[in-house]
Amino acid sequence: MSALVVLLVGLVAGIVVRRRRRLPAQAAAVVNIWLLDIALPALVLRAMHDVNFPGNLALVVAAPYLLFVLSTALYLLAARPMRLSRQTVMALVAATAVANTSFVGFPMVTVFFGASSVPIAVLVDQLGSFLLLNTVVLGAVTIIAGASLPRAELARRVLTAPALLALVTALALRPVAFPGWLDSALDSLGATLTPLALFSIGMQLEVRAVRQWWRELALGLGVKLVVAPALVVGVYALTGTLGDHDVTIALFEAAMPPMVAGALIAARHDLATPLPSLLVGVGVPLSFATLPVWSLLLKS
Helix, strand or coil, rough: HHHHHHHHHHHHHHHHHHCCCCCCHHHHHHHHHHHHHHHHHHHHHHHHHCCCCCHHHHHHHHHHHHHHHHHHHHHHHHHEEEHCHHHHHHHHHHHHHEEEECCHHHHHHHHCCCHHHHHHHHHHHHHHHHHHCCCCCCHHHHHHCCCCHHHHHHHHHHHCHHHHHHHHHHHHHCCCCCHHHHHHHHHHHCCCCCHHHHHHHCCCCHHHHHHHCCCHHHHHHHHHHHHHHHHHHHHHHHHHCCCHHHHHHHHHHHHCEECHHHHHHHCCCCCCCCHHHHHHHHHHHHHHHHHHHHHHHHHH
């Protein structure tokens, strides 16, 4: 319950600061630097160092890839009847075809399944969502935006991302026990991820733009929070793996709200602005209502 309170306080604080204070243009971007380059790597290093890889790792990690394929297919099907531009479709894919498996996913897994399940959530995030976001999504966004990156530059960005470096370091150092002070330091740094992530989202929320983008917003949030996760669960039901705890965590992660980092990538390339930030800003608080339902369904 305390983790849920932290989420709400962070989001509300960001909204209040946006409304009552004149923020520098890059305020949210500066906060995101801390989140992506310090807090998230610290959490990954701490969690992955002691993680026990499940025997069904392939099933666990497959969930975010299946979510991406199904979500993208739904948007492509909706593009013609809804007359969506390529930029709008790409913005929807960038923000919602990959779930927010870290900023919101980790604390939500803690709330509904306990801290002991976070290492599985980290596997889903790092081996699934993170790789998708920094390869397929980043490449597609730059192509649609007309600013394609050379393959060498794209590879450099992926391979030098702080969270990925933390993942590799954690796995390489698994035979070495971390000293107590290092574990404590990583815990403290990682603990800043949740409140600051929601604070950043609150600072970027433009409520007045909802009227203009309500169709795209309804489509994106309907797919992300309900339809796509339901399809993923349906596929896993056909494999007979529902009920397995690790798979349950992976499916719960698939139901997370839109991806902050994906929205940032879309916004950076000016794709359907301000739709990406709206999807995150509205989707995160809305997920506070949908995630408890998914938790109950997956536990039943």
